[in-house]
Amino acid sequence: MSAGASAAIFVPRDSGALSLGADSVAAAIAAEAARRGVAVKLVRNGSRGLYWLEPMIEVEIAGERLAYGPVGSADVPSLFEAGFLSAAPGGHPLALGAAGKIPYLARQHRIVFARAGVTDPLSVDDYLAHGGFHGLKRALEMPGAAIVDEVVRANLRGRGGAAFPAGVKWKTTLDQPDQTKYVVCNADEGDSGTFADRMLMEGDPLLLIEGMTIAGLAVGAAQGFIYLRSEYPHALRVLTAAIAAAESRGYLGKNVRGTGRGFALDVVVGAGAYICGEETAMLESLEGKRGMVRYKPPVPAVAGLFGRPTVVNNVLTFASVPAIVEHGGDAYNQLGAGRSRGTIPLQLAGNVARPGLIEVPFGLSLRELIYDFGGGTRSGRPLRAVQVGGPLGAYFPAAMLDLKIDYEALAEAGGLLGHGGVVVFDDTVDLAAMARYAMEFCAIESCGKCTPCRIGSTRGVELLDRVLRDRAAAGADLDLLRELCDTLAAGSLCALGGLTPMPVMSALRHFPEDFGLPAPAARP
Amino acid sequence: MDSAETWNKDAVAAIVAALKDAPGALLRILRRVQDDLGWVPPPALPMIAHGLNLSRAEVHGVASFYHDFRHTPPARNVIRLCRAESCQALGAEALARHVRSRLGVGFGGTTADRSFALEAVYCLGNCACSPAGVINGHLLGRLTPEAFDDALESLVRR
Incomplete structure (x- = not known):
């Protein structure tokens, strides 16, 4: 020195x-x-x-x-x-x-998280020195339809959980004749076991700002909102400061980079309702109302916030866009497995020796994730169950760890990838208790609009309480539980009621011995 | 922060005046009242309704929908423990038993002297440092009963 x-x-x-x-x-x-x-x-x-x-x-x-x-x-x-x-x-x-x-x-392939932990999150100069705003500069020279086309060609699917093609949403909004349109970022990262949105907003907030600005240019929206969960006060502080920094340097505001085109961003903080992670409930909440799920159609891309065409995407989806626009959708589409293209930031947590954020192309196996990256259980006891995809995701047994992490492979196995959270449990876990917890969570967080979710979740807690009291005599209650889960899955208005059966039924299917049933024949 | 059953009317009036024209004003106003006063006093609701030209029922409906809005004055110390899966996988239930007996209050409860309130929270985004909790706004990770006691000692408001 x-x-x-x-x-x-x-x-x-x-x-x-x-x-x-x-x-x-x-x-x-x-x-x-x-x-x-x-x-x-x-x-x-x-x-x-x-x-x-x-x-x-x-x-x-x-x-x-x-x-x-x-x-x-x-x-x-x-x-x-x-x-x-x-x-x-x-x-x-x-x-x-x-x-x-x-x-x-x-061993990671970081695109979205390339800068997180490397740069000063609030320094525009640091961001520029590490390749920031290249996507925006390119987008400013492109017509909206060409930007949308890159996102379509990238095959970018929504990272929030539903995995809907982002390009389709963007094109729908672009095609609406309205003068006023909105871009809304769903930063209500409520799925337990996930923390990638938080890490990104705290570690590289300018990337989210850049991605949303590109979305605004693409669809013709001049106003964006970030709906942030109240459990993230540090992310709020960083985002607010980053927006001010981007504005002061002309990357955001009425006249982006002197082009005469404007894009403004506003952060709105939620109030502790998990359901506001559902996009239509979030829009209701942004409008200042109860966070109640809307019927679809119309989809938000046609009639969203305040009835206007609205692009709604998750933090990681927007944060994937600058690299796609900079390097082209085709380059992004080279990565991945099957119909899941690009990289996925996985969040490894629970009883694991090395928890953290792992961004890799789709196609890694759960075993590689949990053992090669995670180092096995933290307690040193045998791994018994893994929940993939947040509180509405399936519990898989140790025998299924060769499952590949991509949207279709997990769906075929009766699960989902959701927001990419993976929670590991050792052999002390009681899956009947976890099933009860899933129903309880649904009961606490149900918005109350549809009956299967509002009433069914409470009946589910009662049923599982009875099962837990006397597992040996659970047979009839388990039949009722299966019926109840059918009703929830088929009759609920949104994913909360519709998917709560997934953790419950996967626990029952793969761990019947925890419910007083015979254990499945010798596991490999 | 008001700890008695009184509340600052002028503060609420100023919040309403400042935010009434913002998009989605009602949630923003309730949020700010909660953040500044520590609770949303029920008598403030008609004032907010009047300011926004909404019915009292509409304002009550929103105020009662969201978990964050407290309708009674807050305790001097607010403890939040995460009860979601990742924290459960690393002993959140044992930690919760310790905290309940240490504070002498259950989830959703406030001690009789209003010194402690214990709240359940479902994910703080700190799952890679489970079990997680919050004492008076300070996020804590890798909590054990001992670590909780130490943190409580340094963060408690007496």
Whole structure:
């Protein structure tokens, strides 16, 4: 380090890292540097998503980012003592080597999360230096229909859960003659077991802003809204600051890059209703009403927010768009498996040794995800069940871990990919209790508009309570439960009631012994 | 934050005046009242209805729909524990038993002296650091009963 230069130290301000004491680590670094009279430049980056190593700090030396983790504030003096500002103290027990070479990261194919954890989320210059706004610059030179065509050719499907082709929605909105149209980002990431939207909004918010602006240009909308769940106060802080930064640099606002075309963004915070992750309930909520599901048709692309044509997509969908427009839809479409194209940011959590964010092309197996990346269970006990796709996703047994992670493969196996959350359970899990929890969750979060969901979920809790009290005598109740699930699946207005049977029935199908039935014959 | 059964009428009036023309004004107003006052006092609803030219029933319908809006003054300390799957997979139920007995209150309850309220939450987006919880707005991860007690000690408002 030359005299006068100050070493850059990256300490994440991602809320996961903060929940493990990242702020006190940053304070300890500042205090120790001051005590020693060393100049340091603290950068508060996002998380790279290696959560078992958080708080993971990095020091930039000769263009390389050397990582240490998990760091507690008590470890800070020893890092200084070992000379971590000027060289790689190989012997330090927390040294991880170059961050980018950690196998968990090196084996990923990051498109959406390429910058998360690398840059200062609020620095437009950092964003530009790492390839930001290239998609927007290209989009500004294209007619809307050409932008839509790239998204169509990419075969980008909605990452929020429904996997509906984004290009079809965009084209529908583009084709509406209305003067006023909207772009709405569903950032109500309510599915338990998922955190990719949060990580992206906290770690690379300008990417979401760029993707939404491109969507506005594509369909002819001048106003966008981000509907953010209230459980994410840090994401709100970062998004609000990032919008202001983008506006001040002319990447957002009345006159984007001096082209005379405008796009404004507004963040609206929800109020703790899971159902507002359903797109029509979210639109009702954005209009200031109860978050009640709407009948479709009309679809939001034709009549959405305030009755106007509205593109509604999830955070990760919009965040995939800048790369698609920059490099062309065909390049994106080269990646993936079957009809699931591109990359999918998977979120690995629950009882797993190395939880985190894993962005890979579709087609990875659950086994590769959980063992090669995740390192198996955290408890060290045998893995018994995996829930894929959030609270409405199926429970799969250990014998099914060779399932490929793509939309069709999971659907064929009686599950869904949803928002890409994967939660691991060891052999202490009680699947009948988890089935009861699924019904309880539906009862708590039902909007109440349709009867199967509103009443059926409560009856489901009662039935499963009886099963749990006396599993040996559950036979008749389980028949009723199957009928009830049929009714919910066939008669509900939206995915909440319609898919609550999925965790319940998959638990019963794959783990009958937890419901007082004979265990399935010898599992491989 | 008001801890008595009184509420700041002027603050609500100012919020209504500031936000009444925003798109989807009612949710934004209720959100701001909740954030600033710590609760949505039921007597404020007619005021909000008047400001937006809505019926009291419409405003009540929205205020009562969302889990976040409290209709009684908040406790001095609000503890939220995640009860979703990932946290369950790592001992959230045992943690919940500890917290309930430590605070002497169940989920949805407030202690008689209004010092603690315990709330269930379904996912804080901190699943990779399960089990997760929140003490007075501070997100916590990898909680154990001991870690919870330590955090409570440093974050509690007395």
